Amino acid sequence: MASVQPESVLVLTNLHDATADLVLRILAERRVPVVRLDPGVDLHRDASLTARYGTGGRRGSLLTATRALDLDVVRSVWYRRPTSFHGPPDLGGQEAKFAGAQAFWGAGGILASLSGAHYVNHPWQVRNAEYKPAQLAAAQHCGLLVPDTVITADPAEAREFCRARAAVYKPLWSTPYVGPDGSAQQVWVRDVRTEEITDAVSACPHLFQARVDKSVDVRLTAVGGKLFAGALESPDLDWRRRQALLTCEPVAVPDPVAAGVAAYLSRMGLVFGAFDFAVGRDGTWYFLECNPNGQWAWQPPRLTRPIAHAIADELENPP
Missing domain, CATH: 3.30.470.20 (ATP-grasp fold, B domain)
Incomplete structure (x- = not known):
């Protein structure tokens, strides 16, 4: 196992993040020490994360198959797109949910609390x-x-807003959605007319915005x-x-x-x-x-x- 020099950069992202690769190549050219970790996956494989707290302060370490990192000397953390925390692959049901939650609050909490590290961006702020x-x-x-906007689950409010101006609908979050045929569906920003707004709007908040x-x-x-x-x-x-x-x-x-x-x-x-x-x-x-x-x-x-x-x-x- 190779040790890592102090002042390392910790990159938290998934294995297939091509965007991160662009920056990592530049850091490699500059000879900046980097550790790349996908905590939602790697901590179930060949990596381990430990933090100790006591009267003498806090100490932490990250071990991977090729690196040993002292968490107290990480200069910066790039929080890109790590895999969500989940339980070990050999667990199922309530055990997997419990283990996944513990990983989120435990490992996620350690990685978000590196004293002195500069976060781009901090996961809680994200x-x-x-x-x-x-x-x-x-x-x-x-x-x-900001264009005139209304967020509401009241069909009457939505109709009134869209009646007064050309408006668009956009989702408040890009939620995964699978169609009847099993294919992934995407909700795009689109024009919306008053007569399209039904009482189904009451199922959840919707965002309607004046079309620029x-x-x-x-x-x-x-x-x-x-x-x-x-x-x-x-x-x-x-x-x-x-x-x-x-x-x-x-x-x-x-x-x-x-x-x-x-x-x-x-x-x-x-x-x-x-x-x-x-x-x-x-x-x-x-x-x-x-x-x-x-x-x-x-x-x-x-x-x-x-x-x-x-x-x-x-x-x-x-x-």
Whole structure:
């Protein structure tokens, strides 16, 4: 087993995360020591995680098949997309649920409590920042413009909102959904008419939003104080639907938007954020959402290269 030098970078993500690979290659070129771990999987295989607490303080260690890491000298943690915690594969039923919960609160708690480590982003802050209502409230507080929006399970409220303006529906969370034929289904942002709103809305909260008469969409990736924005041209209302038809060109960020993004990151306790804006035909930028752990490697190299280097900089030289 090879020991790891102090000031290592800990990367928490799954084995097939190609986005993480872009940054890890840069860190390797810079000879920055890195340990990659998928705690939801690796801790059931050949890795072990231990933390000790007492009057002398706290000590922790992570052992993998090839690395031995002192958790007290981790310089930064990149929380990317690790597999969810679950019980060992040989357990089932209540035993598996119990073991999975213990892993979440135990191993997850250790990895989220590394004293002195710089998190990009901290997993608890990621979860807090994933709530759409919290995003909209924070954006308004930080001076970003938000389209008129209603979140409701009241069909009458929904009808009244959509009757007064051109509106779209978007899910509050990308929940896995399987159709009758067993195929995976995706709920896209789409136009909604008043007559489409039935009493089924009462089953759960729905988000309806004024449709921006937009000239273009913008994906703005923020890494610390660095902003990387791409103007997105798509034939679809929801540009994610057919990304093969999407074009993305770098675009300048207006100063008021840049200031609002910086304030948003500070308010939400984030280092990284993938912001979506709709730009009106008059040039006004409207905040739609911010994914605190969004993908960015699908963009053209002229955008992905500087984003990858910015993340590597943040991990190598934490503030």
